[in-house]
Amino acid sequence: MYNNMGPQPGMPRPPGNPQPGPFGNPFTGAGSGFIRGGLGAYGERILGSSSEYVQSNISRYFSDPQYYFQVNDQYVRNKLKVVLFPFLHRGHWTRISEPVGGRLSYKPPIYDINAPDLYIPFMAFGTYVVLAGLSLGLNGKFTPEALNWLFVKGLVGWFLQVMLLKVTLLSLGSGEAPLLDIVAYGGYAFAGLCLAGFSKIMWGYSYYALMPWTCLCTGIFLVKTMKRVLFAEVRSYDSSKHHYLLLFLALVQFPLLIWLGNISVNWLF
Amino acid sequence: MTKDFAVPPVVFPTGGSSGGANVQQRRFAPIPFQQPPPSSSSQIPFLSFNMGSAAASSATQAGPFGGTISSSSSFGGGSPSFEDEEPLLDELGIHPDQIWKKTRSILNPFRINQTVHKDSDLSGPIFLYLALCLFQLLAGKIQFGVILGWIVVSSIFLYVVFNMLAGRNGNLNLHTCTSLVGYCLLPVVVLSAVSLFVPQGAGVVKYVLAGVFVLWSTRACSTLVVSLADGGEEHRGLIAYACFLIYTLFSLLVIF
Numbered sequence: 062m063y064n065n066m067g068p069q070p071g072m073p074r075p076p077g078n079p080q081p082g083p084f085g086n087p088f089t090g091a092g093s094g095f096i097r098g099g100l101g102a103y104g105e106r107i108l109g110s111s112s113e114y115v116q117s118n119i120s121r122y123f124s125d126p127q128y129y130f131q132v133n134d135q136y137v138r139n140k141l142k143v144v145l146f147p148f149l150h151r152g153h154w155t156r157i158s159e160p161v162g163g164r165l166s167y168k169p170p171i172y173d174i175n176a177p178d179l180y181i182p183f184m185a186f187g188t189y190v191v192l193a194g195l196s197l198g199l200n201g202k203f204t205p206e207a208l209n210w211l212f213v214k215g216l217v218g219w220f221l222q223v224m225l226l227k228v229t230l231l232s233l234g235s236g237e238a239p240l241l242d243i244v245a246y247g248g249y250a251f252a253g254l255c256l257a258g259f260s261k262i263m264w265g266y267s268y269y270a271l272m273p274w275t276c277l278c279t280g281i282f283l284v285k286t287m288k289r290v291l292f293a294e295v296r297s298y299d300s301s302k303h304h305y306l307l308l309f310l311a312l313v314q315f316p317l318l319i320w321l322g323n324i325s326v327n328w329l330f
Numbered sequence: 331m332t333k334d335f336a337v338p339p340v341v342f343p344t345g346g347s348s349g350g351a352n353v354q355q356r357r358f359a360p361i362p363f364q365q366p367p368p369s370s371s372s373q374i375p376f377l378s379f380n381m382g383s384a385a386a387s388s389a390t391q392a393g394p395f396g397g398t399i400s401s402s403s404s405f406g407g408g409s410p411s412f413e414d415e416e417p418l419l420d421e422l423g424i425h426p427d428q429i430w431k432k433t434r435s436i437l438n439p440f441r442i443n444q445t446v447h448k449d450s451d452l453s454g455p456i457f458l459y460l461a462l463c464l465f466q467l468l469a470g471k472i473q474f475g476v477i478l479g480w481i482v483v484s485s486i487f488l489y490v491v492f493n494m495l496a497g498r499n500g501n502l503n504l505h506t507c508t509s510l511v512g513y514c515l516l517p518v519v520v521l522s523a524v525s526l527f528v529p530q531g532a533g534v535v536k537y538v539l540a541g542v543f544v545l546w547s548t549r550a551c552s553t554l555v556v557s558l559a560d561g562g563e564e565h566r567g568l569i570a571y572a573c574f575l576i577y578t579l580f581s582l583l584v585i586f
Contacts, residue, residue, distance in 0.1 A: 126494065127494065127497060127498075130494040130497075132495070133565070133568075134568065135568050137568065180491075180495070180568065181492075183491070184571060184572065184575070187487075187575045189573065189577055190579075191578050191579055191582070192581070194582045194586075195582065198582060198585065198586035203582065203586035205476045205583065206471065208582075230574060266482075279585050294586070308463070
């Protein structure tokens with residue numbers, strides 16, 4: 062019923078007051094077994110000032126979420142430029158990898174403009190919800206419940222994007238890219254949506270020019286990124302099948318983003 | 331019952347006799363079969379206004395009930411221990427002067443005193459939440475549950491974003507986060523009070539006002555959060571944007 066800002070995929074909510082108090086650090090106490098299993102790798106990090114890294118099963122399904130938040134101002138600005146104007150990006154699109162402990166891992170977003178991050182998708186999603194509320198209000202149709210439904214609509218749209226990307230990856234190969242990577246790529250569409258939404262508020266008719274632009278840009282961005290991901294993950298390169306699927310990916314952006322950008326009280330349409 | 335019970339000394343404000351079983355003073359008389367009180371509260375006699383007469387009449391019931399009656403009558407207190415009790419507000423943890431100091435520190439939009447906010451409390455935010463709900467009620471919108479839910483969710487949001495951005499050495503905890511988000515709602519409360527008086531047709535004035543107050547809120551919140559918890563210094567802008575989103579959401583409730 063309440064507006065859920067900032068969705069956290071799989072991240073458990075911290076259980077109330079996290080101060081250890083007179084009972085010491087909760088992770089070394091008697092309940093540590095349950096807490097470790099339940100809260101997983103990022104329990105310590107979320108719940109306060111501990112500095113241990115807790116290994117658990119969850120880290121196998123969600124790669125370390127801390128990696129996606131190593132961002133700074135400059136990265137955010139440049140990444141937004143890449144997402145909103147992908148054809149202006151002069152450099153290459155591959156992620157820089159470095160050997161860490163025998164395994165190949167990618168550099169964090171601060172050092173690599175092509176690395177995905179989760180800060181921009183979350184903030185873009187929040188901005189989308191706020192802008193949607195604003196445009197509802199300017200048309201005189203604002204109620205908190207309508208805003209909640211818009212939030213749900215945004216979540217569904219994000220989920221559909223992730224499904225689309227995941228299906229593309231699966232049908233072309235192993236589909237072994239980390240889930241949070243795909244969630245991040247799916248969330249970048251909201252940045253373009255926010256731009257379109259903002260222009261709709263400023264001047265109504267510019268929306269009809271900016272919306273196809275946003276769809277196109279998001280399509281190009283996703284195609285270029287997925288091409289690199291597929292290159293890295295998939296062993297056999299079947300050229301025509303690849304290209305058709307990537308084209309399909311870009312074309313599906315149009316109905317999806319138009320649906321997401323159409324803000325009205327009836328959330329489904 | 332031949333056991334000799336030690337009757338604790340009783341001091342009456344009206345200067346009555348000590349330990350007397352006077353009929354007129356029966357309400358204040360100590361219970362005759364009372365066991366010696368536990369050592370922790372040895373100075374407070376176990377008296378009760380209601381239990382005194384009943385206990386004195388059932389004087390034959392001794393030891394097994396004495397314990398329960400003394401423990402149940404202890405919370406009633408007696409008039410001699412009334413001065414020993416903490417004042418109600420202290421017991422509840424509400425310190426009005428601290429709340430006032432914290433609120434006043436946010437009232438100045440240009441210079442925010444951070445030391446006052448070092449120990450977080452939740453009673454100030456609850457008071458501000460009630461004030462916001464009151465002004466919304468005056469505007470005809472009943473949004474008690476909505477505002478409370480949004481405060482909870484947005485403080486969790488800010489908590490997660492700050493700790494994720496700050497990395498290993500981020501130590502914002504949820505109590506402080508909620509306290510800060512709540513106190514920085516003050517400009518939104520002022521906005522809702524002011525917008526009660528803005529005439530109906532002037533939409534632009536409302537938006538401009540809302541913008542000013544939201545920026546004030548954002549500045550206060552991000553400054554406080556960054557200065558009170560480690561690890562946020564190089565991410566000021568990013569955290570400020572998160573705070574901006576939160577307070578814009580609240581201002582939407584006020585404007586529309």
